[in-house]
Amino acid sequence: MSYISRKLYETIREKGFVCVGLDSHMDYIPTYIKKKYNNDPEACLTAYNQAIIDATSDITAIYKLQIAYYEANGIAGLKAYRNTLQYLKQHELLSIGDIKRGDIAATAKEYARAHFDGEFAADFVTLNPYMGLDSITPYLDYLKRGDKGVFVLLRTSNPGAEDIECLDYQGKPLYFHIGDALQELTAEFDNEPYSPLGLVVGATHAEEASEIRQRYSKQFFLLPGYGAQGAKAENIRNYLTDFNGGVVNSSRGIIKYYQKFADGDTTEAKFANYTREAVIKMREDIYGA
Numbered sequence: 001m002s003y004i005s006r007k008l009y010e011t012i013r014e015k016g017f018v019c020v021g022l023d024s025h026m027d028y029i030p031t032y033i034k035k036k037y038n039n040d041p042e043a044c045l046t047a048y049n050q051a052i053i054d055a056t057s058d059i060t061a062i063y064k065l066q067i068a069y070y071e072a073n074g075i076a077g078l079k080a081y082r083n084t085l086q087y088l089k090q091h092e093l094l095s096i097g098d099i100k101r102g103d104i105a106a107t108a109k110e111y112a113r114a115h116f117d118g119e120f121a122a123d124f125v126t127l128n129p130y131m132g133l134d135s136i137t138p139y140l141d142y143l144k145r146g147d148k149g150v151f152v153l154l155r156t157s158n159p160g161a162e163d164i165e166c167l168d169y170q171g172k173p174l175y176f177h178i179g180d181a182l183q184e185l186t187a188e189f190d191n192e193p194y195s196p197l198g199l200v201v202g203a204t205h206a207e208e209a210s211e212i213r214q215r216y217s218k219q220f221f222l223l224p225g226y227g228a229q230g231a232k233a234e235n236i237r238n239y240l241t242d243f244n245g246g247v248v249n250s251s252r253g254i255i256k257y258y259q260k261f262a263d264g265d266t267t268e269a270k271f272a273n274y275t276r277e278a279v280i281k282m283r284e285d286i287y288g289a
């Protein structure tokens, strides 16, 4: 049985579908944190993430850490990445390592070890399948183990998705070929209520939503694009299936929401309130309350 897909399903049911994107940049960090930690990147990024997590964890299903934001700060950034994943684990909160890996099988095996079992272990990772299925199969052992899951890029939110992913091949978009192959690859899995192999589907495009949802009815969707990229709530509802079939990511729309009001200068309590407010507004908008 896939423990992790059941856990995600139950967590979404209990806390809602929000995925807070910890795309944490030094420029977003409030002055009170920077002063306290003397601008030290490891300490600042860690404290910032912890403040966001503490303010939102009862209304957030899962946290996604986009690794580029940490790598850009070198070793100090990667330590903050590790610290945050550990903090989430200590508080029994779910995590996605947004690493978007894709490489030959031997290399993929090492990525899997690093991001599922090593210091950077997350509950889920994101993968890029466009190098072929052998770049995905090394992760499947962990999915069979039951405690890990993946979200594989299907139809992404960016304008460039049109360049390759959406090309027509033999009468259907390339991404359907990818999705169908991925579905076959995991057909033998325990796919109840959803498969531990989920799909990344940008919420910025409404036209294909119903077709994609129907075709991949056993896949959780990771839906980025809400907030900063302008995805509309009505697009997202189509993908969510009773609000339990996936998670909706917003990164900048939540973690720098406070800057709209406070311009980088705020107190600990106000930062927590603003950040929480951003998640509440997102939920209300998407639930249609």
Ligand SMILES: O=C(O)c1cc(=O)[nH]c(=O)n1[C@@H]1O[C@H](COP(=O)(O)O)[C@@H](O)[C@H]1O
Pocket (backbone or CB within 6 Å): 021, 023, 066, 098, 126, 155, 156, 157, 158, 200, 201, 202, 224, 225, 226, 227, 228, 229, 249, 250, 251, 252, 253
């Ligand atoms: O895999 C992803 O998370 C992803 C896929 C995609 O199609 N589009 C997309 O924006 N993302 C990620 O989702 C986040 C979106 O950030 P915001 O636009 O600030 O909400 C970033 O971490 C992106 O790397």
